[in-house]
């Protein structure tokens with residue numbers, strides 16, 4: 001029986017698996033069991049910032065695993081503390097709480113907002129249309145996409161999803177009752193859609209007026225992907241709470257909630273907790289990722305490579321005006337919106353040895369490891385042009 005038949009007969013059918021059986025990865029490449037090589041331009045959904053099997057990450061995991069793998073949060077652990085210090089320094093925040101995943105970081109962030117608001121008569125939390133914050137109830141409660149929510153209600157009370165980038169709608173929905181507004185500065189699963197500067201200005205003005213918290217979901221945008229440590233830096237937005245995950249555990253499950261001084265004292269002993277969150281092996285891997293990003297100047301590199309990718313995709317887009325609608329993104333978080341479904345194009349790329357993925361139905365998403373080089377970007381766009389040339393025959 002093939003791996004895929006066994007999967008289909010044993011799993012809840014939540015995932016549409018790709019028809020590849022991965023044997024190993026190295027740097028920018030994945031290799032299947034039959035030895036075929038794939039250029040990985042999607043990095044395990046924006047996770048593998050240093051590519052696959054990076055020696056520094058592998059060594060950090062092995063070293064920490066040989067010391068201790070789990071002791072519980074009864075103990076202060078050196079890898080956790082060191083990673084927390086690095087995250088605080090990069091983000092300019094004051095407090096950290098580690099989780100196992102992005103969605104758990106969102107749950108914790110929403111709990112902090114509710115706890116902060118409870119003594120102030122503020123319970124309302126607003127998110128935005130087309131956002132993605134995860135699959136747990138808090139996250140789903142501030143989202144609107146039927147694909148993620150249908151049939152799973154009822155959701156949390158006093159939560160809204162407002163039209164993204166619509167200042168008037170924001171003005172009429174928030175007020176003194178609002179505890180927090182939750183946003184992705186660049187919507188990832190929603191199709192690589194950046195927030196507008198005008199919308200951020202309105203958000204800042206309303207925050208001053210009503211005194212609510214701003215929660216920035218930087219799970220996909222954060223940790224250097226956009227050329228800055230946080231995407232909110234591009235918009236001069238200082239969030240009260242930031243959520244991180246994806247690359248911060250070097251591929252191991254790890255998320256984090258970062259809190260500004262405004263929320264530093266909200267959580268007191270026993271109010272929130274986790275058995276596995278902040279696992280020391282994941283934290284050791286995370287330290288290796290952050291140190292490598294810093295020492296190798298990978299944020300600057302992400303800016304340069306992102307600019308190359310954007311400009312090459314824009315040229316490609318003008319060459320295929322009937323198929324390409326818009327190129328968007330910052331740094332190495334880039335999307336090309338097509339006028340047709342993304343999936344056949346993604347499959348065409350895969351047949352030619354390049355992995356990207358599609359999001360929001362018609363958007364090609366490029367979120368490669370931050371170590372990607374110019375030759376790999378050129379090869380990706382050259383191949384895309386070849387695939388788009390044949391699109392009418394799909």
Ligand SMILES: Cc1ncc(COP(=O)(O)O)c(C=O)c1O
Nearest residue numbers: 101102103132133134188219220
């Ligand atoms: C912006 C954003 N928030 C939250 C999540 C949820 O993270 P996780 O899948 O680790 O729970 C994701 C995952 O794709 C994401 O992109």
